[in-house]
Amino acid sequence: MCVIRIRLGILGADDSLPIIQSVVEEYKEFVCLPVVYWNESEILDLIRPLASEVDMWLFSGQVPYSIAKQSGEIEVPLFYVPHTGASLYRTLLQAYYTNQIPISQLSFDTYERGEVERLLEEADIKEPVPHIKHYEGGISAQELASYHYDLWRQGKTKAAVTCLRTAHLEMEKMGMPVYRVLPARSAVEAVVQTIIRTGEMLHVQDAQVAVQMIEVDSMMITSPEAFSTDEIYKMELKATEKLLQYTKKVQGSLKCAGPGRYVIFTTRGALKEMTASYKTIPSEEEMAHLYDEIVACGIGIGRTAYEAEIQAGKAFLHAKHCGRGAWMVAFDDGTIAGPLGKGERIRYSLGDEELRQLASRTSLSAATLGKLQAVLRKRGKNEIEAHELAVYMGILPRSARRILKELEAAGLAEAIGETSPYPRGRPRKVYRIFL
CATH class of the missing domain: 3.40.50.10660 (PrpR receptor domain-like)
Incomplete structure (x- = not known):
């Protein structure tokens, strides 16, 4: 049986880290990246540079674990050693x-x-x-x-x-x-076993079907003098050729789904690697220099090819709302993430039961409330003004103001003050949200 390899980041204090590391290094499944911290305020700064090098994190206790988890920045599995x-x-x-x-x-x-x-x-x-x-x-x-x-x-x-x-x-x-109180070896070993089982599960998940739905518009890069049908046809053929090159890199198969729209069937692991765990979009070289022609891209993850294709359609529609060239991912747990490669990238629920109940008190959708919830979680506070919300949600400020006023009318938000970013500009209302 093939042994999985897990790049494990271990963050701990100077006295507990050697104990944890000595246990972990006894297992051939791990490549360790030990990190010592001396102050809780530096934990996120220590973790961020290793984001692309770590598959999972193990913390020496619940305090550093909670800081990392509550930040909402770390998207790989997190574990900590309990004091047993x-x-x-x-x-x-x-x-x-x-x-x-x-x-x-x-x-x-x-x-x-x-x-x-x-x-x-x-x-x-x-x-x-x-x-x-x-x-x-x-x-x-x-x-x-x-x-x-x-x-x-x-x-x-x-x-x-x-x-x-x-x-x-x-x-x-x-x-x-x-x-x-220092961690006991038995406690470390118990957590290590859980990490190995999680790694095996994720390894299986990487073989799941993933579907990528892409819309391209070759005419966007065609000069006004080249509007003959022959020229447009040549441009479409060129775009298709580029997509075939990209499809080969993700070890998938390409299918045409209508004028300018294509579907790529591949695996979860291939797209996860190509997008750095769904954080960025592939480089221009990896995309065969197709950037200018992409209108929108949706990635869907599912247990079956049919389910993944449905998820890709959802992600694609959300990407279209985010503006030209946006990429979004819809996961099989009912969440959606994106836009990939953007600073305001968030992961939010498409609507659980609690959000649906709150949505019934307003004219807003559960997905909108889920997106708002994710924005607040990423910011680490439940206070926001319309312009900030507009940036995170990729909407116009007037649309963000409508959302906040709707929440206020339903008792789910209250205006708590004003801010004046510019000396001569109108003050902006700051709202506290209650989701």
Whole structure:
């Protein structure tokens, strides 16, 4: 059986990264790209340059994982090593063995209270755990350090137990006793097995059928003097020849679907590679210098050729709305992404049940609300003004204003202020969105 090769980015603190890397390197499926971080604010800047070199990311804990996930920028699978019971047992043993500190005089973070109590019960340790700061997602090192420090300064605890390295370093600067929970090898191995299974699944997915629907207009590059039918026919033949060259590069087959419209049947993996995981459009050389003639392109992913062709049609129609030369991708999970190669590229739902219910309160479609939701997620906040929304959605500012006013009328948005980008321009209303 062929062994899959996974380019795995591993991002962790200086003390946890070597532990994780030593386990991962025991598996022949991985090519490791280790990255050390010292501050949560630099995580995305460390990840971005490796976007095209990494198939999946493994993080040393839930904080860096949450920062990457919530950014909406990372489109490959993400994993993190949980701080399991084995990790905590080791730390508690260290605290008691070195300084005889009872559990009741320690402050903890990350874990849920019930989780710690259950671990102690399994070890037949009957001590209260009064000080735990549980959190979901990300948290700042300063907030965690302040929580532990305040308890220690008040004499309620003798030391802290933290899962976050940056908080650990912060507390050491403050001069308080602190113990760091490091990942257990067993926890790393469990996550590694999940990553391998995910890689195998994605390998199978790459063999799925993908369909590319392209519309070309050869007359756009024809000079006014060359409007004879013979000249136009020659231009169409030339465009078809270029498409055949491109089709060969994606190992597909070309089919004419009407005047100026073509369908290419290929595989998901081929188009994924050609578009850098659906982020960019192929280079001019890869497209056989066909750029000027492309009106719109839609890529469809599906479990069958028929389903992929239907998805390609949806993507194609969305591309037409985005302007000449736009590329869009419709996936088999009901989401659509694009325009490829643009800074305002987003991935949004074509309409789940919740969005359909919200759409029923307005004249807007569930797809429009899904696009708006994706824009807000990419921006990292739920406040926006019409001109910004127009840029992201590829529509006119007046259309964006209509969307925002429609949401406001339905109670799904409120005007919270104004901004004046130009000294003499009219102020622009800023809206807070409630989806």
